Amino acid sequence: MSDTGVTVKKCQDFSEWYVEVVLKAELADYAPVKGCMIIRPDAYAVWEKIQEVVNQKIKATGHKNVYFPMFIPESFLKKEAEHFEGFTPEVAWITQGGDTPLEEKLAVRPTSETIMYATFSKWIRSWRDLPLKINQWCNIVRWETKATKLFLRTREFLWQEGHTAHATSEEAEAEVMYALNEYKDVIENYLAIPVLIGTKSDSEKFAGALYTTALESIMPDGKALQMGTSHNLGQHFAKVFDVKFIGEDKQDHYVWQTSWGITTRLIGAMVMVHGDDKGLVMPPKVAPVHVVIVPIPFKGAEPEVIAAKAKEIAQTLKAKGISVVLDDRNEYTPGWKFNQWELKGVPIRIEIGPRDLKQGQVVMVRRDTCQKTPVKEIDIPATVEKLLQEIQDNMFAKAKAILQEKTTSVQTYEEFKKVLEEKGGFIKAAWCGSPDCEAKIKDETGATIRVRPFQKEEPTTNCVVCGQCAKETVYFARSY
Amino acid sequence: MSDTGVTVKKCQDFSEWYVEVVLKAELADYAPVKGCMIIRPDAYAVWEKIQEVVNQKIKATGHKNVYFPMFIPESFLKKEAEHFEGFTPEVAWITQGGDTPLEEKLAVRPTSETIMYATFSKWIRSWRDLPLKINQWCNIVRWETKATKLFLRTREFLWQEGHTAHATSEEAEAEVMYALNEYKDVIENYLAIPVLIGTKSDSEKFAGALYTTALESIMPDGKALQMGTSHNLGQHFAKVFDVKFIGEDKQDHYVWQTSWGITTRLIGAMVMVHGDDKGLVMPPKVAPVHVVIVPIPFKGAEPEVIAAKAKEIAQTLKAKGISVVLDDRNEYTPGWKFNQWELKGVPIRIEIGPRDLKQGQVVMVRRDTCQKTPVKEIDIPATVEKLLQEIQDNMFAKAKAILQEKTTSVQTYEEFKKVLEEKGGFIKAAWCGSPDCEAKIKDETGATIRVRPFQKEEPTTNCVVCGQCAKETVYFARSY
Secondary structure (H helix, E strand, O other), rough: OOOOOOOOOOOHHHHHHHHHHHOOOOOOEEEOOOOEOOOOOOHHHHHHHHHHHHHHHHOOOOOOOOOOOEEEHHHHHOOOOOHHHHHHHOOOEEEEEEOEEEEEEEEEEOOOOHHHHHHHHHHEEEEHHOOEEEEEEEEEEOOOOOOOOOOOOOOOEEEEEEEEOOOOOOHHHHHHHHHHHHHHHHHHHHHOOOOOOEEEOHHHOOOOOOOOEEEEOOOOOOOOEEEEEEEEEEEEHHHHHHOOOEEEOOOOOOOEEEEEEEEEEEHHHHHHHHOOEOOOOOOOOOOOOEEEEOOOOOOOHHHHHHHHHHHHHHHHHHHOOOEEEEEOOOOOOOHHHHHHHHHHOOEEEEOHHHHHHHOOEEEEEEEOOOOOEEEHHHHHHHHHHHHHHHHHHHHHHHHHHHHHOOOOOOOOHHHHHHHHOOOOOOOEEEOOOHHHHHHHHHHHOOEEEEEEEEEOOOOOOOOOOOOOOOOEEEEEEEEE | OOOOOOOOOOOOOOHHHHHHHOOOOOOOOOOOOOOOOOOOOOHHHHHHHHHHHHHHHHHOOOEEEOOOOOOEHHHHHEEEEEEEHHHHHEEEEEEOOEEEEEEEEEEEOOOOHHHHHHHHHHHHHHHHOOOOEEEEEEEEEEEOOOOOOOOOEEOOEEEEEEEEEEEEEHHHHHHHHHHHHHHHHHHHHHHOOOOEEEEOOOOOOOOOOOEEEEEEEEEEOOOOEEEEEEEEEEEEHHHOOEEEEEOOOOEEEEEEEEEEEEEEEHHHHHHHOOOOOOOOOOOOOOOOOEEEEEEEOOOOOOHHHHHHHHHHHHHHHHHHOOOOOEEOOOOHHHHHHHHHHOOOOOOOOEEEEEHHHHOOOOEEEOOOOOOOEEEEEHHHHHHHHHHHHHHHHHHHHHHHHHHOOEEEEEEOOOHHHHHHHOOOEEEEEOOOOHHHHHHHHHHHHHHHHEEEOOOOOOOOOOOOOOOOOOEEEEEEEOOO
């Protein structure tokens, strides 16, 4: 099994374990282009599930999908100074079309604010055209110079970017929270990963935004992972790209804008949070396969009877909308198949052997707990449905317990550094609000403010860095 | 209406009419980057419908969606000489990442054979790994130097590319035809556009393929449009990228490969074939909105009663899975709304005025024929369903009649040139099979062989160019 199974324990070498699971469970592969990745079928199916859920949500609330060009003239990127400065170090540039050098080089989109809003100024004329709420699913390029990691940091990735324009600041604020809360639902209730939500500090906000809200989770190695962001752009871009409307008051006004996105990195988070030493564990709600059926033939036990029963069960489950694979390949043993499907994280395995057949039952095995239960044939569909929900709930509960376990309140900077070194995770600490204290912590420890929670907690100590009066309690962590 | 409605007649200036319809019906817009386009919500919704139908088909037959990087190292493109020569003149090149010049320039994918097959050679080991059948939905870049046209020829477009590897030549051949026939179904039965299918001549085949099959249709201006292609790649790429498998015979074999694709240009074809002087006409099976309901209030006629009835009808239809917009905006007149929704091509309009209300009926207007019919309230859902099917069928029948009308058999080269000048369309003519005759026609008339039909017709004359013995009857046309 050593060449096909996972050879590293999750608690031993988390980073190596992660890469092995992603490669061996066939979620992704290294591409022949440095820093890029190939998203393989099982991971792409998870992405399609995320697309389906997000599309359903945002379409129901009047957002429409579109597609804007991926090329952005350099002059556009430059229009919002903060935005340009933030993105230009990691832009891939097209300088040549066919044999001809381009007059102006083109950025491959690192994000689409500038190209979209240049057009918004053409589309939006009066209050009747508002709100404008669009979204696109596309590829994004950021020319990373740091070490890349499959799903988490690659030079090209897939994402969804929502962009909206509103008549009032209040509407834009509500939209920012709308997107954030829908992301929370997707990440917690589909991917089974609990998140903290809140705003970013100024130093961590999106380049060009008024403020950024974010969802953050903690990975088993104690490092935080940003799971999605929703930005209030205020009128910054509107002023630069001249996105104005004539109000019901007949006056010109700049629009208020938001943008928000989640990426294929969520698939990496899913692997890290739920996987175990046998491989991947897929949350049922996004799993491309819910149930694998493995017939276990013995000599003289009428394999064709077992095969027929396995097929019948598969059909019954499929009719209920459950995604089933019947693994009746002859070239592999049942044991090999068990390992293979555990590696791929399929939530439920059904085994049918000659003895089961006689007793009118099957053996059902949960991937999350590895628990085996005999189930009467007649109870199979109901048990599968119940079990899928139980697995989903259990995975979230386990992940939530880890998040809680990996969150520590500290009183002093000494304690802060000690916890960060020994345990990692989120560190709740009082902060005075000064960028200097934030910078000092980052320089000295590598930790940054991940979120300033919406639910304010009154600081019980002074600022953990400077000892001055604290303004708020925030969550620090080292991060991916 | 002149600034919002279509000002050019389809029969007067087809090209200008097309651009007006695309822009004014808000299907697409020019992008601030030369040669690129913005796909707006109604057109993107058609693309999503095409995606849904194609995904359903190909997933049911074991194809899986994936995502490969968009960057292809120059050295990869160069590996298959014919392929490189075919694509390199229209490649956009990345030469710089951030501030750093790249060591090897990267092509933005003009198609993904080379990047994918380099990886296939890693994934495919034995006959157990075959067939490998994958597909991806993505953006494609071809740096056009000719004049661009929204949807039909842009420097970036969206497509789907299927790529398969098989153990035998026969399986690859069957796959080529499988894809072609599924495309035929999508284009004829969803987009309501009749097509000719057949193989391309060697001079028109995909760069690097053994042979190319294609679907071709004729536009109202008499020019042909290639609607999709399905290539048999033989073992050309397998040999270059070393894609081999160990067969059941324990010997090494090269795989047999296919690739196939359709693009967002299909949306342009839909506009051209079905649109009229009022704007777009959407085939019901891909229309984002099936029915628009326009309440017609008169003074003193209890507008809230009409509004309530309109809402009730909308809900009844929605419950049947019909996509409905209730246009109850106060800021526009019914007449303005009629024009607007006709421009956008919505298949059915339902008008409800005070007189209708009294008589327990509505007026239903078909977009394709502009026919108005009073419909009893109780019959609305059944009538809408029936009408949608009728409209779909009628649109296809009309388009088929045009295809037939625009297909002419000719006996001589004189006649060929005359028909091409005066009428255009497909010209059926006898061909000796020589590339010289094909080149001569192209040079002298601009027409090319669009398809060599699968259903062979015995030539009744000698070759229309050289007068030598003819091998087959083929379809010529000038094309987009």
